[in-house]
Amino acid sequence: MLPHFTYVRPESVSDAVRQLTSRGARIHAGGTDLLGCLRDGVFTADKVVSLSRIDSLRGIAPSGGGGLRIGALTTLAAVAASPLVREQYAALAQAASAAASPQLRNQGTIGGNLCQRPRCWYFRGQFRCARKGGDACFAVSGENQYHAIFGGSSCFIVHPSDTAPALVALNAQARVVGPAGERVVPLEQFFVLPAASVEKETVLEPNEIISEVLIPAPPAGQKSAYRKVRGRGAWDFALASLATAVVVTAGRIAQARVVLGGVAPIPWRSEGVEKAIVGRRLDAKIVAQAAEAAVKGATALEKNDYKIPLVKGIVTEGLTALIEPAAAKGRTDE
């Protein structure tokens, strides 16, 4: 059962920020994550601040300089279906359409998808784990098959969002509004590792709102893609995922941003893969080197070592899809 709380529906972002300054206030966007957490006692709320009446938070439109602005209250279904997103930012359209189920995508928003809380069963269950103010991460010696192989320390959650790795690959930013005004935060710096803060997943303060996501104009010739491996064909969170945004010039990778999902407490930028492919003409040998680089530094827990070959596989698959037909027939670089 849901606990009692005050429910307010401000009509402007500034009013919403004002409402959030009281202790125990929480933002409600689509509610698909928030209401489950409140019902299950994962955390409490004295006041729930609905964003639903703030029309300025909705919509997808070109922004200055050839980029795109997506209002935080835009649903995942709208993001996935947008011709602007599909044409210029395929990775985001693919990620949004791979998230959750059709019903959840119709209700869940892009802002909520970035700020959803972790899915770790100890965090969601009746356990006072480190993320809930306790002393230990129970996943370390417990049921850890879905947990992190990178970036864990005092906590081994994986970041649950599909759109986050895609947006980091696309070099997107979040506009954040709070009592002190606005700031624009690159999404690459938006998520925080447990070593920096074990009780929050983002740099947001409790009284700050993401108002919009800003994606820069894609560099000429950029191709982006999102691949997700899940345990079953129906809705499910990623066991591992891969977002790529690459520019190929004269057959060589000129630029690359490669981000893994489902394997770390934050979208995990794989600079090892980027270094292995930038400046190279992709072929089977380079792809194999990149796949090895992708798992360098990975540390498996007792039950999640399958994620290491899984990451290698998803990187191999994602990069192989970029190989030109002649190279795919066996030509090697240099």
Ligand SMILES: Cc1cc2nc3c(=O)[nH]c(=O)nc-3n(C[C@H](O)[C@H](O)[C@H](O)COP(=O)(O)OP(=O)(O)OC[C@H]3O[C@@H](n4cnc5c(N)ncnc54)[C@H](O)[C@@H]3O)c2cc1C
């Ligand atoms: C069964 C199930 C399966 C799912 N599977 C997937 C999946 O495969 N992939 C995936 O990516 N997601 C998945 N999800 C998560 C789902 O996509 C998110 O619940 C949804 O995107 C959250 O959006 P919302 O608008 O409903 O957020 P809400 O539930 O309203 O909010 C979620 C959190 O974000 C905060 N918040 C919301 N909007 C803002 C904002 N603008 N600024 C600051 N904070 C904000 C809220 O306070 C809350 O803490 C699944 C969820 C369920 C229930």
